[in-house]
Structure formats: C-alpha cells, structure tokens
Amino acid sequence: MGGRRGALGFPAAAPSARVGGAAPSAPVDGSAPPAVALTNVSKVYAGGVRALDDVTLAVERGSFVAVMGPSGSGKSTLMHCAAGLDSPTRGRAAIAGIDLTRLDETARTELRRTHVGFVFQAYNLLPSLSVMDNITLPLRLAGARPDHEWLGALVERVGLTDRLTHRPGELSGGQQQRAAIARALAARPAVVFGDEPTGALDLRTGHEVLDLLRDLVDTLGQTVVMVTHDPAAAARADRVVVMADGRVVDSLEAPTPARLATTLTALEVR
Numbered sequence: 410m411g412g413r414r415g416a417l418g419f420p421a422a423a424p425s426a427r428v429g430g431a432a433p434s435a436p437v438d439g440s441a442p443p444a445v446a447l448t449n450v451s452k453v454y455a456g457g458v459r460a461l462d463d464v465t466l467a468v469e470r471g472s473f474v475a476v477m478g479p480s481g482s483g484k485s486t487l488m489h490c491a492a493g494l495d496s497p498t499r500g501r502a503a504i505a506g507i508d509l510t511r512l513d514e515t516a517r518t519e520l521r522r523t524h525v526g527f528v529f530q531a532y533n534l535l536p537s538l539s540v541m542d543n544i545t546l547p548l549r550l551a552g553a554r555p556d557h558e559w560l561g562a563l564v565e566r567v568g569l570t571d572r573l574t575h576r577p578g579e580l581s582g583g584q585q586q587r588a589a590i591a592r593a594l595a596a597r598p599a600v601v602f603g604d605e606p607t608g609a610l611d612l613r614t615g616h617e618v619l620d621l622l623r624d625l626v627d628t629l630g631q632t633v634v635m636v637t638h639d640p641a642a643a644a645r646a647d648r649v650v651v652m653a654d655g656r657v658v659d660s661l662e663a664p665t666p667a668r669l670a671t672t673l674t675a676l677e678v679r
C-alpha cells in the first residue's frame with residue numbers, strides 16, 4: 410500500500426513541508442517551481458463579465474501572500490482559478506509546477522485533494538464527525554494513508570490535542586477554525602488558500618488564527634494565500650497583492666496596516 414500513486418503519477422500525500430522546518434523538496438532539475446503560478450490568466454464569465462484580466466502572479470514556496478481589493482475586483486475568481494476550482498478562459502494556472510489547465514476535471518479534483526488546502530470563513534466542518542475525523546477527512550477522500558507524526562504535530566500546534574473526540578458544535582469559533590486549518594494541512598498540501606478565514610471571528614480570536622497561519626509558514630514552511638478585506642490581517646503576510654477591476658494593480662512587501670488602508674481607500678473612492 411506504501412508508495413501509492415494517484416492517476417497523475419505523483420504520491421497521494423506528497424509532502425511539501427516537514428515537521429522541523431526543512432524546505433520542501435526540489436524537483437530533480439534543481440529549480441523549485443513556485444507553489445502557485447498564474448500566467449496571463451483571464452476569466453470571462455458567461456454574460457461577458459471579465460473577472461480576471463491578464464493576471465500574472467507567482468507565490469513562492471514557504472511564503473504568506475494576502476490578496477486585497479474592492480468587492481468585485483476578482484479576488485475570489487483569482488483564488489478559484491489558482492486552486493483549480495474554476496478554469497481560466499485564457500492563460501495558465503499551475504500548482505507546484507503542475508499545469509492545472511492541462512488536466513481534466515477528475516485529475517484536477519485529485520490534485521486539489523493532495524496539493525491544495527482550503528480554509529473558509531464559515532469553517533465548513535461536518536457536525537456529525539469528531540474533530541479528528543473532520544481533520545482526516547480529506548486524507549480519506551484522497552485514499553491516502555495518514556502520516557501520524559505529521560498529524561500529531563499539527564493537532565498539537567493548533568491546540569486541539571484534548572478536543573479530538575469532540576464534535577464541532579462543542580468547540581468555540583476559534584477552535585473550529587483551528588480544526589479547519591488542521592484539516593487544510595492534513596495532506597501537507599503545496600498551498601493553503603483562505604477566503605476571509607478570520608471573517609467570522611472576533612478580533613482576539615482572529616489574531617490567534619493569523620498567528621497560527623503565520624507560524625505554519627515560518628516553522629513548517631507552508632505556503633498560504635489569503636483573501637481578506639482587513640488591512641490588519643493582510644499586514645501579517647509577507648506580501649499583499651492588490652486587485653482592482655480584475656487586474657493586479659499593486660504588490661506590497663512587508664506591508665503595514667496604515668499603508669494598506671491608504672491603498673485600498675484610494676481604490677474604493679476612484
């Protein structure tokens with residue numbers, strides 16, 4: 410059963426980060442592809458709305474990128490195209506060097522299960538399953554063997570070791586989101602996407618979740634891409650990509666909340 414490979418030929422639970430912070434393994438040619446790469450991506454929805462207009466963006470492995478921009482600027486569409494949940498009309502989207510636009514729907518689904526984690530505003534835990542069964546659900550769906558050492562370290566890091574047999578309804582909002590983060594990381598994905606992951610949390614709990622995401626990047630070498638409208642949340646990222654009208658209009662390194670607020674206000678009052 411060991412060494413099981415999926416239809417795409419890559420290991421079912423491809424390790425992209427290791428406990429202890431070792432860098433993700435590089436391919437044989439020595440050039441590690443970015444965790445996420447969009448190349449000249451456009452997305453035109455039926456009806457003619459151009460939600461993405463020639464977007465090129467690379468997210469390096471082990472980095473934390475936030476995506477900001479006014480409502481309707483294309484943030485969710487960007488995330489969906491980058492994660493293989495939707496297909497660009499034009500251009501190329503790749504995860505860890507694997508071109509999603511060349512895969513059929515079945516292969517894309519398998520790639521998502523093994524290489525991509527998601528954290529949503531609304532946690533989306535299954536209420537009838539225990540916390541542990543929720544966390545390991547993506548592994549079971551992918552038919553992958555759980556890596557118990559990794560899961561143990563993960564559960565400990567998210568602070569849920571003594572809550573594993575509870576149901577989600579018995580946890581606080583912050584604990585539920587931490588369970589959702591552990592679930593997103595269970596398969597050691599190449600990238601975790603978050604769409605407003607702190608949107609439903611109070612300020613202090615939201616900060617705890619951001620601390621956790623930051624720590625997963627810093628100590629486990631994870632890659633995180635987070636859509637948020639909150640400048641304080643975005644300022645925890647290494648880089649903030651700013652969108653307007655389907656385009657990337659700015660990219661700020663080591664951003665401050667004040668600078669982000671100014672940038673966004675300028676876009677919103679145009």
Ligand SMILES: Nc1ncnc2c1ncn2[C@@H]1O[C@H](COP(=O)(O)OP(=O)(O)O)[C@@H](O)[C@H]1O
Binds near residue numbers: 455456482
């Ligand atoms: N499924 C869809 N069909 C048609 N238009 C859509 C669809 N999803 C989003 N849009 C449009 O595409 C644009 C970008 O949307 P979206 O990516 O959701 O922006 P954001 O997440 O920044 O608010 C908006 O004009 C929106 O109305």
Ligand SMILES: [Mg+2]
Binds near residue numbers: 484485486
């Ligand atoms: Mg959105």
